[in-house]
Amino acid sequence: MRVPDSDLKEFAVRNAEGTVVGYEPAGFDLESRNASDDVEGHGSHVSGIAAASVGKEVFEGGTGIAGTAPDATVVPHRVFYWERQEVTYEPEEGVEETRELVVTSTTTADILTAIDFAANELGVDAMNLSIGTPPLPPQANREGFRQAYRLVVQDAVNAGSVVVVSAGNSDTALNKGGVFTVPNSVPGAMSIGATGPNRERAFYSNYGANELSLAAPGGGYETLAKTLAQDTEWAFPTNLVLSTTPLDIYGAAYAYFAGTSMAAPQVTGTAALLAATDSSLNPDQIQSTIERTADTATGTDRGELGAGNLNVAAAVESADSEN
Numbered sequence: 001m002r003v004p005d006s007d008l009k010e011f012a013v014r015n016a017e018g019t020v021v022g023y024e025p026a027g028f029d030l031e032s033r034n035a036s037d038d039v040e041g042h043g044s045h046v047s048g049i050a051a052a053s054v055g056k057e058v059f060e061g062g063t064g065i066a067g068t069a070p071d072a073t074v075v076p077h078r079v080f081y082w083e084r085q086e087v088t089y090e091p092e093e094g095v096e097e098t099r100e101l102v103v104t105s106t107t108t109a110d111i112l113t114a115i116d117f118a119a120n121e122l123g124v125d126a127m128n129l130s131i132g133t134p135p136l137p138p139q140a141n142r143e144g145f146r147q148a149y150r151l152v153v154q155d156a157v158n159a160g161s162v163v164v165v166s167a168g169n170s171d172t173a174l175n176k177g178g179v180f181t182v183p184n185s186v187p188g189a190m191s192i193g194a195t196g197p198n199r200e201r202a203f204y205s206n207y208g209a210n211e212l213s214l215a216a217p218g219g220g221y222e223t224l225a226k227t228l229a230q231d232t233e234w235a236f237p238t239n240l241v242l243s244t245t246p247l248d249i250y251g252a253a254y255a256y257f258a259g260t261s262m263a264a265p266q267v268t269g270t271a272a273l274l275a276a277t278d279s280s281l282n283p284d285q286i287q288s289t290i291e292r293t294a295d296t297a298t299g300t301d302r303g304e305l306g307a308g309n310l311n312v313a314a315a316v317e318s319a320d321s322e323n
Contacts, residue, residue, distance in 0.1 A: 022101025041245040048244030050265035068269025077114040080104040119156035126162040126271035130261035138178025166260035174208035194218020212306030219258030
């Protein structure tokens with residue numbers, strides 16, 4: 001993957017909270033950008049959590065971090081592309097502005113094509129989708145994209161691929177009043193919530209009875225204030241998830257991120273380990289093993305964490321004992 005030139009950061013446009021909302025068109029040669037350019041490190045971070053390997057120097061004497069399945073092969077599928085869009089944002093608190101900026105964008109068709117290609121052309125054992133929509137009202141079902149996801153995800157599972165999806169970071173009770181998100185809220189997809197170091201639901205993680213498969217470490221505590229505090233057992237930022245990032249963007253090979261995006265690849269890596277442990281396991285059996293061996297959180301119902309907290313060792317030991 002080619003990372004963008006370091007001067008790209010000079011053209012970033014940020015909102016009042018410091019979040020990048022796009023790039024100045026004058027400083028961004030749209031035609032020269034590659035579709036694989038990583039402008040924020042999200043994909044690199046997720047990939048590292050799933051399958052980063054260690055054992056040799058990777059940066060200034062460090063041997064890196066170990067992913068859940070360090071011997072797995074990562075096959076990245078970039079579904080976002082560059083385009084000019086009218087973006088409305090607040091450059092200052094309470095001040096709204098609309099400008100044409102260069103942003104990354106995608107469509108449902110792009111994502112569905114990637115899922116289908118990974119499962120039916122490449123035959124991957126497990127795929128990770130750390131992406132998703134904001135919470136949508138039940139009326140959005142009329143648009144048909146949820147049904148399209150259901151059909152394509154189920155076809156991928158039938159083809160032999162475990163499909164793992166982040167549950168979303170909106171602190172929303174999914175399915176309450178018909179609210180849903182995709183691609184996680186479709187049959188066949190494993191929907192993954194996020195927990196903190198204390199194994200309780202992170203403040204941002206979506207939840208909901210019959211909506212989460214299970215949860216995995218995503219970083220952060222039950223509240224934002226506790227997450228940012230320095231007097232906890234895991235002071236900020238060490239209560240987040242450390243993984244790989246593009247050196248040209250961060251000036252460091254590793255950084256702390258938080259989100260259900262960070263939780264999902266740990267489940268994906270576990271699925272890859274189970275497939276390697278017992279090649280006869282089908283996706284339904286892998287999902288069942290991961291959920292069955294999860295650690296149920298004391299005093300927390302399934303609406304918060306689904307089957308419970310991911311237990312990688314227990315899942316692998318269970319698959320190995322059945323060989």
